[in-house]
Amino acid sequence: MNLFNVYPLFSINPVKAQGSFLWDDKGEKYLDFYGGHAVISIGHNHPYYQNKLKDQLEKISFYSNSVQNELQTELAEKLGKISGYEDYNLFLCNSGAEANENALKLASFHNGKSKVLYFSGSFHGRTSAAVSVTDNPKIVAPVNFSERFIKSEWNDIKQLEEIFEAQGNEISSVIIEGIQGVGGIMIPKAEFLSKIKELCEKYNSVLILDEVQSGYGRSGYFFSHQEFGIEPDIITTAKGMGNGFPIGGVLIHPKFQATNGLLGTTFGGNHLACAAAIAVLDVIKDENLIKNVQEMGGYIEDEIKDFPHVKSIRRKGLMIGIELDQDCSEVRKNLLYNHHIFTGNSNDKSVLRILPALNIRKEETDLFISALKTVLENM
Structure with a gap:
């Protein structure tokens, strides 16, 4: 049997990782400035994280949600405290797409309405409803398409108001990323x-903040929307939540009523996943990583903003988009193959996406800054 060939692969096979570095099967060392799409939040193989998982493996790694799991309670308490959402409730699942599926479903259960408003440039996942609110026709199969999903332009208040005026009584929810990642680090206006x-409150629609990529300290706030003083009805999270161990979560306002069987999952919130997620929260708190995010993000921007070919820097914390005056693909390849640095791209072909670990150090950022300067000066 062969793998289903859906991923364009770089000819690199990582076999070891530590902190912000990877090593391939030939012994070559790489700086990780992308973290596997913002997944590696506290660095590869953080010793506290490793020990938490090893200790849990010695006890129990999995049982279903038909029994009590005190790790889920500990995770919910710690997440509520560090995020400031202690009065919300937590539903645990396995991924960002699954978190968004459950958020959309819960909203519809809550108000009995069926339409969903989403925005241009959005990416919310590849599953049924999540892909229907993702602005990429290439990955929306015919079975996923429905006129119930309404697209509005990003940061366009006038169009937003027109849509609500025409269909507000049918709109169950509005789903928006705290910062668009795949869309090219697009930041919403306050x-x-x-x-x-305001419109969600007026029309009894549910506001869903997708913080799958922009959450968990990535933006310099625990959730990026907190900079603007907005309180969503539902918040979804995943990527940085488990530092590589699959886990997702839905933070739910107390006005939503839970009933037995309303939502469910087999693997979500299992013992190992909770141990990983608890370790991440402990490290973020104990090592003051949100402060580090603010400092290192600002440092990187200050150092690179005047480099040749750089048109603009789109940044919140360590969620950074470097807009070039041309397609970034060759720059990305040059950084990877000639300087051994992993970076990312986006649907905006000119934007190089940077998502290093939240505990990145100055000497590691300097490696990236120096390499980027060399690449851009030699273009």
Whole structure:
């Protein structure tokens, strides 16, 4: 049997990782400035994280959600405290797409409405409803398409108001990324988020903040929307939550009523996943990583903003988009193969996406800055 060939692969086979570095099967060392799509939040193989998982493996690694699991309770308490959402409830699942599926479903159960408003440039996942609110026709299969899903332009208040005026009584929820990642590090305007919140309250629609990539300290706030003082009805999270161990979560306002069987999952919130997620929260808190995010993000921007070919820097914390005056693909390849640095791209072909670990150190950022300067000066 062969693998289903859906991924364009770099000819690199990582076999070891530590901190912000990877090593391939030939012994070559690479700087990881992408973290597997913002997944590696506290660095590869952090010793505290490793020990938490090893200790849990010695006890129990999995049982279903038909029994009590005190690790779920500990995770919910710690997540509520560090995020400031202690009065919300937590539903645990396995991925960002699954978190968004459950958020959309819960919203519809809550108000009995069926339409969903999403935005241009969005990416919310590849599963049924999540892909239907993702702005990429290439990955929306015919079975996923429905006129119930309404697209509005990013940061366009006028169009937003027109859609609500025409269909607000049918709109179950509005789903928006705290910062668009795949879309090219697109940051919502404060007045845009405020208007969404206002219209959701007026029309009894649910505001879902997708913080799958922009959450967990990535933006310099625990959740990126907190910079704007917005309180969503539902918040979804995943990527940085388990530092590589699959886990997702839905933070749910107390106005939503839970009933037995309303939501469910086999693997979500299992013992190992919870141990990983608890370790991540402990490290973020104990090592003051959100402060580090703010400092290192600002340092990187200051150092690279005047480099040749750089048009603009789109940044919140360590969620960074470097907009070039041309397609970034050759720059990305040059950084990878000639300087051994992993970076990312986006649907905006000119934007190089940077998502290093939250505990990145200055000497590691300097390696990236020096390499980027060399590449851009030699273009």
